[in-house]
Each structure stands twice: as C-alpha cells, then as structure tokens.
Amino acid sequence: MKKSDKIRVEKLRKFVLLYKVRPYHEKMEKKSTGNNEELTITLKCLFGFEQTLVEELEELGYPKAEQLNRAVRIKGTWKDVYYLNLYARCAISILVELDKFYIKSEEDLYRKSMKIKWTEIFDVSKTFAVKGAVFSTLFNNTQYPYLVVKDAIVDSFRNEFDDRPDVELKRPQVLFDLYIKENEVTISLNTSGIPLFQRGYREAVGDAPINEVVAASLIRLSKWDRKTTFLDPFCGSGTLLMEAALLASGIPSNIERQHYAFKNLKNYDESVWNDIYDNAPRNVRSLPCRIMGSDLSDEMILKTRRNLRAMSFGRFIETKVCSFDEITKEEDEAIFILTNPPYGERLAANTHELYENIGNWLKHTMTNSQAWVITSSEEGLKSIGLRPSVKHKVFNGDLECSFRMFETYAGSKRTHFPFDEEGEPQEETEN
Numbered sequence: 001m002k003k004s005d006k007i008r009v010e011k012l013r014k015f016v017l018l019y020k021v022r023p024y025h026e027k028m029e030k031k032s033t034g035n036n037e038e039l040t041i042t043l044k045c046l047f048g049f050e051q052t053l054v055e056e057l058e059e060l061g062y063p064k065a066e067q068l069n070r071a072v073r074i075k076g077t078w079k080d081v082y083y084l085n086l087y088a089r090c091a092i093s094i095l096v097e098l099d100k101f102y103i104k105s106e107e108d109l110y111r112k113s114m115k116i117k118w119t120e121i122f123d124v125s126k127t128f129a130v131k132g133a134v135f136s137t138l139f140n141n142t143q144y145p146y147l148v149v150k151d152a153i154v155d156s157f158r159n160e161f162d163d164r165p166d167v168e169l170k171r172p173q174v175l176f177d178l179y180i181k182e183n184e185v186t187i188s189l190n191t192s193g194i195p196l197f198q199r200g201y202r203e204a205v206g207d208a209p210i211n212e213v214v215a216a217s218l219i220r221l222s223k224w225d226r227k228t229t230f231l232d233p234f235c236g237s238g239t240l241l242m243e244a245a246l247l248a249s250g251i252p253s254n255i256e257r258q259h260y261a262f263k264n265l266k267n268y269d270e271s272v273w274n275d276i277y278d279n280a281p282r283n284v285r286s287l288p289c290r291i292m293g294s295d296l297s298d299e300m301i302l303k304t305r306r307n308l309r310a311m312s313f314g315r316f317i318e319t320k321v322c323s324f325d326e327i328t329k330e331e332d333e334a335i336f337i338l339t340n341p342p343y344g345e346r347l348a349a350n351t352h353e354l355y356e357n358i359g360n361w362l363k364h365t366m367t368n369s370q371a372w373v374i375t376s377s378e379e380g381l382k383s384i385g386l387r388p389s390v391k392h393k394v395f396n397g398d399l400e401c402s403f404r405m406f407e408t409y410a411g412s413k414r415t416h417f418p419f420d421e422e423g424e425p426q427e428e429t430e431n
C-alpha cells in the first residue's frame with residue numbers, strides 16, 4: 001500500500017471511531033501489561049445508577065457485569081482497568097481487589113493485612129492513603145480500621161527497607177480502599193485516585209453545578225437516542241451539554257484528565273496506557289445532532305462557553321443568554337430536554353412560580369417533546385402540574401432528587417390536576 005493510501009486509511013479509521021466507540025476487546029490488539037492475571041474489578045457508581053453502569057459496560061464490551069449496591073463488578077485485566085478509567089462515564093472510581101478475608105478482632109485485621117505484599121505494589125517514595133467504608137460492630141471507632149491497615153503498610157515497608165512511605169490524605173499518589181461489612185474485609189486498590197467526576201475539562205464552575213458523573217448517568221438513564229436535538233434551558237456552566245456532546249461524539253469523558261492513581265503503581269505499563277489514550281477519539285468535524293444550552297445569567301453562559309472552548313465540538317454547541325420561556329420551537333420539531341432547574345436549596349428562587357411556569361412552557365410551547373427534569377424541590381414537582389411518565393430517585397451530591405420524564409403532546413390542553421398527600425399526581429383531566 002502506498003504511503004498516501006495508508007494515511008487516508010488511517011484518517012478514515014479515526015473518523016469512524018468518532019461515531020462508534022467499538023468495544024475495547026475488538027479495538028485493541030492484545031498486548032502484555034506484564035501482568036495478565038485475571039482481576040476482580042469493582043466500578044463504584046452513585047445510588048440508583050447501578051443498572052445504568054451495567055448497560056454502559058455492556059456497550060463498552062463487558063457483558064457480564066454483576067450489579068452490586070452502588071457498584072458493579074467485572075473480571076478483567078490491567079488493560080481493562082486503564083481502558084475503563086478513560087471510557088466509563090458513569091463510574092466514580094475503579095477498584096482492583098487485592099485481598100478478601102474474614103476477621104474476628106482488630107488484631108486479625110492487622111495480621112491479615114500484613115500478608116499483602118505492599119512493597120511490590122508501590123515504591124516508598126510515593127504518598128498513600130487508606131479510605132473506604134466500615135460497617136462493623138467489631139470496631140468502636142469506624143476510623144480505626146483505616147489506621148490499622150495504614151500501620152500494616154508502613155510496617156511492611158519498614159521491615160523490608162527500614163524506610164516508610166508518607167501518608168497524604170488529600171491527593172495521595174496511591175490510594176487503597178478498605179471495605180468492612182461485619183467480619184468480612186475487602187482491601188482494594190483505588191486505581192482512579194481522585195474521583196472520576198474530576199474530568200479535567202471544567203475550568204469555570206457555576207453556583208450549583210451538577211456533578212459530571214451524575215450528568216453522564218442521567219443522560220444515559222434518560223435513554224436519549226444521541227440524534228434528537230438536545231436542549232438544557234437552565235445550563236449553568238454547561239455540564240449536561242458537555243456530557244451530552246461527549247456521549248454523542250464518542251469522545252471519552254476523561255479525555256482531558258491526566259491524573260490516575262494507577263500511573264503511580266510499580267506495575268504501570270506506560271506503553272499500554274499510551275496505546276489506549278492515543279487511540280481514543282478526541283476531534284470531531286461535526287456532531288450527530290444539535291446540542292443547545294441557555295441560561296438567564298450571562299455570567300453562566302460565559303462560563304459554559306469557556307468550558308466548551310477546550311473541546312473540539314465546542315463550536316457546534318449553540319448557547320444563548322435567555323430565560324427558558326423565551327425558547328420556542330417549530331410544532332413538528334422533536335426536542336429532547338434534560339435539565340436541572342434551580343432547586344431553592346442552593347439557588348434562591350420562587351420555586352412555586354418557577355416550576356409552574358416550566359410546566360406551562362412545556363405544555364404550551366414544547367409540544368411533542370420529551371423533557372427530563374432533575375430537582376430536589378418537592379414544591380417544584382408539585383407546581384409543575386404535569387404527570388410524569390417515568391420517575392427515578394437519584395442523588396446530586398447529598399441532595400436527594402427526583403428525576404422525572406414529562407411527555408407533551410400537541411392538542412392536549414392539560415389542566416393542573418390535584419395531588420395526593422405524598423404530592424403524587426392524581427388522575428389527569430383534559431379540557
């Protein structure tokens with residue numbers, strides 16, 4: 001093949017990749033990480049998004065994911081760990097199991113932790129931390145088990161090198177996860193380090209931004225087809241727009257992120273990571289659909305534009321300073337709305353009036369549309385006056401929220417219908 005033909009073929013291959021993220025197993029030729037052992041990989045996610053993550057993993061080529069509580073488990077290799085840290089949009093962190101054992105006492109925890117070959121995992125020059133979750137009556141103080149495992153790590157290094165690694169709680173280079181449920185202990189490596197919602201693309205943050213992993217998970221949960229026009233009329237600093245565009249273009253959400261704790265491990269294989277990272281799609285010449293965002297605040301739209309500028313698709317996303325109710329559409333135009341209006345908790349708002357207006361706008365202007373709204377405001381949900389077709393309980397940070405889908409049809413003038421004691425809509429009436 002001539003050199004010019006090869007370049008053309010390569011360009012075409014990259015272009016095709018932009019539109020369909022092929023499962024990892026098909027895409028990458030098998031290459032040794034120097035460590036091909038089968039690992040138990042746990043992807044942590046947020047409450048209510050376990051099935052969403054299972055579906056995402058299936059699309060990425062991992063069909064056998066086991067659903068757990070706020071987590072999903074698969075079997076894989078270190079290459080899968082690298083790949084998923086880059087590609088899994090709905091995971092908060094990715095753990096690799098080191099050991100699992102039973103204990104009867106605190107001493108047991110120390111003794112069994114000492115059996116792990118810590119000095120083979122990382123170098124004494126790296127900082128580390130032990131974090132996780134403890135649900136056990138064996139310990140009076142739930143912080144104490146972390147200290148026990150930390151001591152086991154330090155003592156292992158001292159015994160071998162007469163030296164110890166430093167603990168760094170805020171931004172450790174190596175992070176271990178300790179999970180104790182009654183007398184069952186699981187110790188894992190947190191291969192992500194800082195949580196994966198720190199994507200590295202957001203320079204400018206709004207007053208009440210939605211977490212990036214929540215945004216990606218909501219979009220996937222909504223089953224947006226990635227073709228219908230996407231609109232966020234309360235876009236703030238643009239997180240939902242960004243995650244929608246990343247998903248539609250096939251660009252990994254973490255393409256701008258540089259930090260991963262796995263890079264600080266002794267077994268880190270830079271060539272395998274570079275192969276995955278360099279082959280990831282990052283440039284697009286167009287988007288497969290329109291993506292639009294607006295906000296009342298010009299400061300917010302400025303932030304959105306600043307964040308979008310860093311991405312190749314940034315120029316294709318339409319942004320505007322306006323109130324949501326100034327947006328109109330052609331009657332037969334299909335629009336997919338996914339939005340996070342002010343909650344009242346974090347942003348001052350006359351909640352009743354705002355949500356009543358949102359309901360009226362959806363009903364009268366956004367006909368023949370699907371609108372997904374995430375909010376923690378019960379008053380808001382009551383005031384919207386539309387019957388949800390679907391609802392999910394989710395969390396945005398500590399805030400319990402409801403994520404609801406409203407469908408609006410032309411010709412049906414729905415009235416505000418009464419609500420029962422729990423604030424659930426009763427039978428709707430039409431006139």
Ligand SMILES: C[S@@+](CC[C@H](N)C(=O)[O-])C[C@H]1O[C@@H](n2cnc3c(N)ncnc32)[C@H](O)[C@@H]1O
Nearest residue numbers: 206209210234235236237239295296323324342
């Ligand atoms: C909860 S924040 C959205 C945060 C956004 N999802 C993010 O990640 O940055 C709600 C946004 O609604 C905007 N807003 C308030 N009233 C509005 C209105 N009438 N029309 C459009 N936007 C409005 C606020 O300026 C704020 O940016």
